[in-house]
Amino acid sequence: MAAAPVVISQDEVRSLLRYRDLIPRLEDALAKFSRRDSADVIQPVRSTSDPIQYFGLMPTYMENDGVLCTKVLCFYKRQAGSALPSVQSTVLILDPEYGNVQAVIDGEVITGMRTAAASAISAKLLMPARAEVLAILGSGHQARSHYSVFTEIFTFKEVRVWSQTRASAERFSDWAGGAVRVCGSAEEAVRGADVIVTVTRATEPVLLGQWIKPGAHVAAVGACRPDWRELDDALMKEAVVYADSKEGAKAESGDIILSGAEVFAELGDILNGTSPAHREKTTVFKSLGMGLEDAVSAKLVFDRWRAKNSQT
Numbered sequence: 001m002a003a004a005p006v007v008i009s010q011d012e013v014r015s016l017l018r019y020r021d022l023i024p025r026l027e028d029a030l031a032k033f034s035r036r037d038s039a040d041v042i043q044p045v046r047s048t049s050d051p052i053q054y055f056g057l058m059p060t061y062m063e064n065d066g067v068l069c070t071k072v073l074c075f076y077k078r079q080a081g082s083a084l085p086s087v088q089s090t091v092l093i094l095d096p097e098y099g100n101v102q103a104v105i106d107g108e109v110i111t112g113m114r115t116a117a118a119s120a121i122s123a124k125l126l127m128p129a130r131a132e133v134l135a136i137l138g139s140g141h142q143a144r145s146h147y148s149v150f151t152e153i154f155t156f157k158e159v160r161v162w163s164q165t166r167a168s169a170e171r172f173s174d175w176a177g178g179a180v181r182v183c184g185s186a187e188e189a190v191r192g193a194d195v196i197v198t199v200t201r202a203t204e205p206v207l208l209g210q211w212i213k214p215g216a217h218v219a220a221v222g223a224c225r226p227d228w229r230e231l232d233d234a235l236m237k238e239a240v241v242y243a244d245s246k247e248g249a250k251a252e253s254g255d256i257i258l259s260g261a262e263v264f265a266e267l268g269d270i271l272n273g274t275s276p277a278h279r280e281k282t283t284v285f286k287s288l289g290m291g292l293e294d295a296v297s298a299k300l301v302f303d304r305w306r307a308k309n310s311q312t
């Protein structure tokens with residue numbers, strides 16, 4: 001009988017995962033994914049079912065790296081008064097040889113950090129030179145992880161936030177130590193911004209092309225259903241659109257499907273040097289989230305956990 005899986009808690013993940021380790025490994029994995037070599041990465045578009053709002057399975061196999069993994073996730077409309085986050089997730093690491101589960105890892109910090117890290121990679125590749133102003137639309141979990149990584153690896157003169165209620169934007173600004181300007185409208189937040197991150201649960205556009213400074217970079221993280229939007233048609237048609245996965249974007253992104261916009265390239269294509277990074281143009285990175293991002297993060301966590309626990 002296989003050994004019982006280890007359980008790695010959210011606090012342990014938080015202490016074991018660092019952006020400086022995660023980002024280069026994610027870049028490597030995104031590049032491998034875009035080469036479509038099945039010995040490097042097999043990662044089907046996640047399967048989702050709607051009956052309980054959103055239930056997703058995100059399997060990934062990376063043969064050359066010896067990783068077999070899946071994330072299980074539920075995305076709920078946050079209930080008033082509930083302390084639970086709207087995205088609930090767990091990452092399972094399996095032994096690639098036998099299929100037994102080796103580790104059950106809390107997915108909340110992994111989901112926050114790997115999503116923000118992917119957006120940061122998009123900004124590294126696509127934001128204008130000398131970007132000074134960052135605007136964040138939304139003030140929940142992803143807003144926090146995005147603020148953390150964007151201020152860790154870039155230097156902005158100004159960070160702005162807009163959210164559905166002024167109170168939630170102010171809570172976010174307090175959490176960030178007051179270094180964030182709270183804006184009364186999405187338009188106020190994004191006018192003149194060089195980099196814009198949309199991390200809302202909106203199902204209708206909250207970001208309009210007419211507000212955007214030409215050449216700005218947008219990391220669009222919400223709107224993960226085929227009939228949900230965060231960005232309007234004007235922006236989708238004006239921008240050069242990049243995605244994490246073309247297949248994922250075409251199957252799941254309302255911003256792409258409903259606007260009819262073409263996905264120009266994947267981030268991995270830029271990293272492989274097979275597609276250009278149009279830094280000089282207005283760009284959108286449409287992020288849907290990929291199983292390989294969870295797999296890379298979970299492997300880092302599990303390797304560190306084993307190293308730490310074999311010493312004691």
Ligand SMILES: NC(=O)C1=CN([C@@H]2O[C@H](COP(=O)(O)OP(=O)(O)OC[C@H]3O[C@@H](n4cnc5c(N)ncnc54)[C@H](O)[C@@H]3O)[C@@H](O)[C@H]2O)C=CC1
Binds near residue numbers: 115140168201290
């Ligand atoms: N692309 C990816 O890899 C991932 C995407 N997501 C998506 O990112 C988004 C944010 O996720 P979390 O921060 O975890 O959620 P959250 O529930 O913690 O925060 C959501 C934020 O959106 C705001 N909001 C809700 N409805 C809105 C509306 N109609 N208009 C404007 N703002 C609205 C809320 O006030 C809150 O500030 C969600 O859409 C989620 O599905 C989450 C994880 C990974």
Ligand SMILES: O=C(O)C1=NCCCC1
Binds near residue numbers: 111288289290
């Ligand atoms: O990749 C993920 O994780 C998610 N993607 C879209 C919605 C919730 C979580």
